[in-house]
Amino acid sequence: MITLKEFRIAVRDIVSFLYASGDLSSETFQNVSALEGTKAHQYVQSHYTSEDQSEISISLMYEKNDYLLYLNGRMDGLIRQENIYVLDEIKSTRKNIFDETFTYNLEHLAQLKFYAYMYMKNEQLTDMEGRITYIQISDYKTRYFNFTFYLRDLEAFINDSIEEYLEWISIIEHYQRQKFDSIETLSFPFDTYRRGQREMMAAVYQTIKDKDILYAIAPTGIGKTMASLFSSIKALDNDRQKIFYTTAKTQGKTIALDAINLLKDKGLTIKALEITAKDTTCFLEKRNCDPNVCPFAKGFFDRLKDATIDIFSNEDILDRQTIESYAKKHEICPFEYSLYVSYFVDIIICDYNYVFDPRVHLVRYFDEFNYQPLLLVDEAHNMIQRSRDMYSATIFKSDLIKLRRLGSKLKPSIKHAIKKVLDALTVYEDRLTYAYFLSDKDIDETVYDTIRNLLTKIENSLKENSKYNNKTQILDIYFTFLAFVKIYEYYGETYLTNIYKDRDEDLIVELRCLDASKYILDTLENKAYGSTFFSATLHPIEYYKKLISQDVGETLKIKSPFPPEHLNLVLYNSVSTRYKDRDNSLDEVIKIIKETVQAKKGNYIAFFPSYQYLNQVYEKLSSDDIEIMLQEKDMGHFERHQTIDTFRSNSETSRLGLFVMGGMFSEGIDYIGDMLSGVIVVGVGLPMINELNNQLKDYYDQAFNKGFDYAYQYPGMNKVIQAVGRVIRTENDKGVAILIDDRFDTSYYRKLFPIEWKSYNRISSIKNLKKALSEFWKINQK
Ligand code: SF4
Structure with missing residues (x-):
């Protein structure tokens, strides 16, 4: 039979x-x-x-x-x-x-x-x-x-x-069989487990089996990427499941791909896909998806089937490079191609927004019963801010003026529709004569209705004039307004409408979501089949659980595998870096930085809460024997890589990076071994006090009676912990972290310290700092 x-x-x-x-x-x-x-x-x-x-x-x-x-x-x-x-x-x-x-x-x-x-x-x-x-x-x-x-x-x-x-189907079926066979025999790719790694693997596995939600503090060095991927792969038991490895940074994607490649070398058969943002992967110099302009959009669906069969039959790891090479071969858009191919792979490595953003999420996996998404959320401390952003939208008056110019040769009805929006916005402008920042509980319905009307007019007009010269620029603005209308669908009690003008006097209307946890929880509970949020800095874990998924989920706290004595943590408690005290304490801050850098030749980073503060220090910090590198606003990827490479190279003198906390140099970088001897954290990292942050404070006060903590203190401390976390990246790393500010040495701040910060030195003078550093380096100098 x-x-x-x-x-x-x-x-x-x-x-x-x-x-x-x-x-x-x-x-x-x-x-x-x-x-x-x-x-x-x-x-x-x-x-x-x-x-x-x-x-x-x-x-x-x-x-x-x-x-x-x-x-x-x-x-x-x-x-x-x-x-x-x-x-x-x-x-x-x-x-x-x-x-x-x-x-x-x-x-x-x-x-x-x-x-x-x-x-x-x-x-x-x-x-x-x-x-x-x-x-x-x-x-x-x-x-x-x-x-x-x-x-x-x-x-x-x-x-x-x-x-x-x-x-x-026969190609897929053959692959599925190979996949499940290989999963069954797959063993852990290393001879030993790192401390805490097994614990995390067991928890992730159980979370999937129970379709639960897990928050895990997973310190650097426990091998969290491998732990989460390995146990998720082991938990796969039907072909409807898909693992979504979501991350906020490109570096996170690379680490995940490396882990999968390693498992593949150990005999695993699995298809994994990296999704790269449309603008990054686009083949045209300037994106223009009009099929009359872009040859990769023209006839896309006619060639898609062959391109899909080709890549699926020949490749397992569909990273950006592989997708682009097959897309070129079949002359199709790499971004849309990757989205389509995602239907047939088992692991999708992507930014958070493909899972959680209501405007761009991969609808099919989260709205249909045919799939069972398993979610791994890396660097999950970013999720609070990112989830709010994903459910917020902004429009600019200047876009309407631009649109009027770009669409001048289209039907007059567009001009009328723009005028109606502008007229509706006048109400806001009039009110702004008496205030520089307005915040309403509701949006003016007329504004919303006129924008909807404008969108329809643009759609119809461009359909009739599909080869219109300015179509691409018009579409860019169209999408901004469309996003606004889409987000309005979610507008509710956790929203505010902010109206203000920027430096160029441009009117801005923002639908601001203060708390997206209701929507995130809906995805986790009703659409996902097990979700793990992990990061080294989910401190305190209850805060993240509450603001990401309304306090729903299990928690796991794993200890750092590194000997705590490898980090010399100093609370320099006799200096105030509060805004009002900065001028007075500037000289002392500079002395601390110099003393730390001069205690041992090496690379150091001083992290500041703002560019202004950073520049203030830079202007007064002169030293012949220290090479100083400065983070500048609007630095691109190229400059970032150049700076990091400098840290890797040898130098006759010590190097000091003056960077901002929470910026491009404070997360997602492994400064391994001699790359970094220490960090100096100047201040407690509080976000800037302004209307927007105060809105959060008011909301959290009302909702949890924790306004300042949730809006300022916790996000600030997260940046501090991230900054300190740069020093020890492997078990052989040794280094110093100097936290400058008296507030660190109060119970209000110490309660937020990670468990591995149990031992620290309280220091209040340069003399004692010099002594402590000299003793530490005497013992730990290689
Ligand atoms: S269709 Fe794809 S390749 Fe063409 S312009 Fe758009 S994003 Fe670029």
Whole structure:
């Protein structure tokens, strides 16, 4: 007896693989968000009668060759018309559906045919009616395309489609088998575990098995990337699961890819994909996704299938370089290609926003029952700020003025629509005559309505003038306003509307989310199948748990594997770096920095809370025997790499970097061994006191009675802990960390110290500092 190979397939996957065709434009410009789509669907369904049904799950077992396929999907509607049922497939669009060139999409028709076939088989019918309902997002007008289906005709269509799809399935199935076999025999890639590594692995594994949420303090040196990936891979037990390794930095992606490559060398078969931001990976010098301009957008879907089969059959690690090389080979857009290929891989390495940002998240994995996302969130201390940003949006008045100029040759209706928005904004401008910063609980509905109207006018106008010269610049502005409208959908009690002017007197309207934990928790509880947030600096862990996922989740605190005596931590407690005391304490701060650097030749970093403070010190810090490097505002990646390389090279003298806390030199860099002998942290890292931070303070006061702590103190201390964390990166590293400010030596701050900061020296004079450093280096000098 032949054993059939069972496969679960979503109808949408088959039809998009086989029947998608044409240019990329419809996927980019016409993109409808998940929320907009759902609302439009619901609008159509709200007109159904009580005899009609909506959102009906459908499945069918289909045997073909030696496969038993479990076809499944969800029909939008089943409408009762006299004695028959009409199958309804609803599609929302930004296109003008009444345009004479508009017609139904072959992929949509194929989906309807599949559902009709499955329904007829299940209900033993020989024919049935079906329709595709297109609904315009701009005004919710609908247009129907009606069809009559006969089972005997559809038999052939379904059979041919599945025949063709099975070629692809057999490649996937072969891979899946290899993957699960290799996972079963996969052993940990090192001879020994680092201290705390096993503990973390067990916790991540259990979190996935229990579909739970975990917050883990995972100090540097325990091998957290390998621990989280290895246990997630080991927990894989069905092909619907996908591991999302999310991170805030490119460096984090590289480390994850290195770990997967190592496992691959040890015999693991797995497909992993790195998603690179659109602007970074774009092949054009200046991004212009218009298929009339970009050859990689033109006919994208016509070449996508071959490109997918090619890369899937030949590669396992689909990093940026690999994606770009196959995209070039098949002449398709690398970014959209990577998104499509993600359907078929097991590990997706990407920025947080592809999972959590409602405007860009990979909808399919988080809104459909066909996938089970397993989330690993690296450097999770960034998530509080990032989650607020992901649910906030801003518009600038200057964009409207620019738009008026760029669209001057388009229909006059655009000019009128811009004027309406500008008129609506006048209310804000008038109020700003008497205040420099306004904050409202609600947004003025007129502003919102006029922006929506403007978006529709732009969409229609560009459709009619698809080759318009300024289309790309107009689209850039369009997307900013579209993001604003999309975020408005979430506007609620944790939001404020801020209105102010920048230095150039440009009017800014911002929908500011003060707390996105409700939305993040929704993703974790209702869409993910186990989520682990980890970082070396989740101190105090309850704060992160509360502000990321409303206090829901387990916690794990792992101790640092490094001997605590390798770090000489000094609380220099006789200096105040408070703003009002800075002038008076400047000389003392400079003396401390010099004393630290001169105690032993090496590389040092002094971290400051602001550029202003940094420059103040720089201007007075003269020394012939120290090479000084300065962080400047707007430094790019190139300068960053150059500076880090300088730290790697040999030098006759000591080097001192003057950097800002929380900046590009304070996170995500491993200053290993002699690269760094010590850091001097000037001040407690408080964020700047201003209206925006005070809004957070007021909100946290009201919500948790912890205003100053949550808005200022905790984020500040996180930067301090990150800065100190640069010193000891391996078990052989030894170094000093001098924390300058009397506040560090108070219980209010000491309670936030990580557990490994148990022993520290309290020092209040240069003489004692000199002595302490000399003793430390005498013992620890190589
Ligand atoms: S290659 Fe660049 S311009 Fe072309 S579609 Fe992709 S992102 Fe757009």
